[in-house]
Amino acid sequence: MGNLENDKQKKIREIVSIVKLASLLFSGMVFLRYFFNGSTMVDVTVKTNYSFVSFFVLILILLSIYFLWSFSTVEKINIKYIKIIQSIENIIFVLFFMIVVLYSGKNTSDYKFIFLFIIITSTIQKGMMQGMIVACIASTFILSLDLIMGAPNVQVNLIFENDLILSGVFMLTAWPLGFYVRIENEHIRKLEGLANEDGLTGLYNHRFFYDALEGIMQTCEKENNLVSMILIDIDYFKIYNDVNGHQMGDEVLRSVGSILKSSFRKDDVVARYGGEEFAIVLPNTSEEDTIKLAERLRIKIETTYFNGEENQPNGNLTVSIGTSIYPSKAKNATELFKSADDALYRAKFFDKNRVESYTSILEELKIDTKDEHIDIITSIKTLISVINAKDKYTYGHVERVVIYSRLLADKLELNEKNKKELIYGAYMHDIGKINIPKEILNKNMPLTSAEWEIMKQHSVNGVEIIKSVESLKEIAPLILHHHERYDGKGYPDNLKGNNIPYLVRMLTVVDCFDAMTSSRPYNKRKTYKEAIEELKICSGKQFDKEIADSFIEVIIDNQNRIGNVEEYKI
Structure with a gap:
């Protein structure tokens, strides 16, 4: 408009x-x-x-x-x-x-x-x-x-x-x-x-949000100014609607919309992005101020009474919030939104009712990388973005595998060095898919033998991509061997038992669990209960039993929040 x-x-x-x-x-x-x-x-x-x-x-x-x-x-x-x-x-x-x-x-x-x-x-x-x-x-x-x-x-x-x-x-x-x-x-x-307003909340709508974001980004790029973004999602909103009815759910959305309107400046763009999701664009706002605003908003919503909120899992109605900022954590509007969405994903996963600022695993990796290899790390980030664009499954899969890996690392009390290696390996384990044709990655039926041989090359390809970076040599085994089996029937080297590095065995369990519980064109998604049973059946065969048992405990301990994250993203 x-x-x-x-x-x-x-x-x-x-x-x-x-x-x-x-x-x-x-x-x-x-x-x-x-x-x-x-x-x-x-x-x-x-x-x-x-x-x-x-x-x-x-x-x-x-x-x-x-x-x-x-x-x-x-x-x-x-x-x-x-x-x-x-x-x-x-x-x-x-x-x-x-x-x-x-x-x-x-x-x-x-x-x-x-x-x-x-x-x-x-x-x-x-x-x-x-x-x-x-x-x-x-x-x-x-x-x-x-x-x-x-x-x-x-x-x-x-x-x-x-x-x-x-x-x-x-x-x-x-x-x-x-x-x-x-x-x-x-x-x-x-x-x-x-045309521009959401009829229920009076906030800007999804379409206007993108138009405004594009205009703000163009202005700030010319003037070298900051742009921050806040994404908000109401926790357990489906449960609220199921218990209290959609009319009361609409009242909640109106009330949250009213709170948002009164909490931001005139020049900020406050929009209802989706069903229970809201987005705010804040021109000329630092990351520190954005986090403070987000935390103040989270507390305000948490302390506001909403009819029927006592039936919520947390006893009251809360929101999870993700933030990001241009240009330090994103180079354009698409990256800004995606990074804020990543932060929101983590906020939803880790207990909800919290504010998460975007942190990139590769940014963490840059700290541990020599200056001459920084450009390669940046290139790896670009490659992973290309893979995400080619294979819609990979993006959510990688994020979940990283989160599962963090939880399992804590469960098994890994030292800081091994924990970093596991997380970096989890983030990059599918990087070799850059060389796999899109038609194979997104095929709607089981792969042929020839196609499967091509797919199996992604682990070898991944090692080739990162081999020139000295600081990444530690994670090469995770990329190369994450499809090995404990019984020696995996690929590419048919490693068996303890010959498979310990961190690789951890990643194999996590990777397979997420593959089983995710929707894929040719694979019927398993419930968590079914996936846990599969882990038990395959313990000692495909998986290290000790690691599989520990991961099952992780899943059971965190099943409620994992389940809701799954509902949120998939």
Whole structure:
């Protein structure tokens, strides 16, 4: 809708410029007419030697300058200065038309109506008030001329009477036209509201959010400013709707929308992004301030009473919040949203009712990487983004495997070094899929033998990608062997039992569990109970029994929050 408004204003400027150009041409004709009025042929000959040419050239120069300025320069001027420039332009035109009237006969001029040009254009551009002001100035000018220049002994000043009527025409032109412009603008604003606002909460809607984000990002990129984003999701909202009904659920959404409206600045974009999801874009806001705002909002919602919230799993209605910032954690609008979404994902997973700021595993890895390899780490991040775009399954899978790996590492009390290796390996274990054709990655049925052989190469390909980075050599076994089996029937090297590195055995359990409990085109998704039974059946065969048993305990201990994250993302 912002683009439509810009298009409208552009068309108005074009129309107004054409009318003003026409008024300048008309004024030039008036000057020329009075320039030759009453002149003899000798006078004309003398005048054409210098004055006529000079005057004609002057008019052409004025017209050319105005034409070029109207149709090129205005487009490049900052929007906040346009109204000031338009006001100055209108003053110049009023003064110019005063000169035309004075030159063409003063109070007896037949061209006083020329003020209608500027009255009409100023009203169209700036509304009734501006039009009435210009009309009053024009009326005062021509009536003052009549009083000053009129014959003192004449009892009835016919020119003054006619100009009173003309002044009335000026006023009647500005008033109804201004009223029409006001009605049209109000109608447009109502249509914008219907198009841009969410009908339930009164916040901006999903479509406007993306339009506004794009505009804000473009401005901040030019001015080198920060842009922060907050994503909010109401915890256990499905449970609330199921218990209390959708009408009460709608009341909750209205109330949360009202809280959001009152919690942010006028320039912040507050939108309802989805069912129970909200998004806020905050221009020129630091990460520290964004986190403080998010935490204040979380507390405000937690302490607000909502009817029926006592039936919620936490005993009250809460929200999970994720934040991110441009340019330090995202390079464009897409990355900004995705990184805030990642942070929200973690907030939903880790107990809910919390604020999480986006942290990239690869950013953590950069700290442990030598300077000469930083560019390679950045390239790896790009590769993983490409894989996510190719395979819609991989993105959510990698995030979940990382979270599961953190939990299992804590359960098995890994030291900090091994924990980092496991997490980095979990993040990059499928990086070799960059070389797998999209048709194979997204195939809707089981792979053929030939396709399966191609798919199995992704672990070898992954090691090739990271082998030049010294600091990543520790995680190479995790990438290469995460499809090995405890009984030696895996790939690529048929490693068996304790010959498979301990961290690899951990990753294998986590990776397979998520594969079993995720929706894939050719694989029926298992419930957590079914997946746990599968882990038990395959313990000692596909998986290290000790690790599998520990992971089962992790799943049981965290089943409630894992289940809700699954519902949220898949």
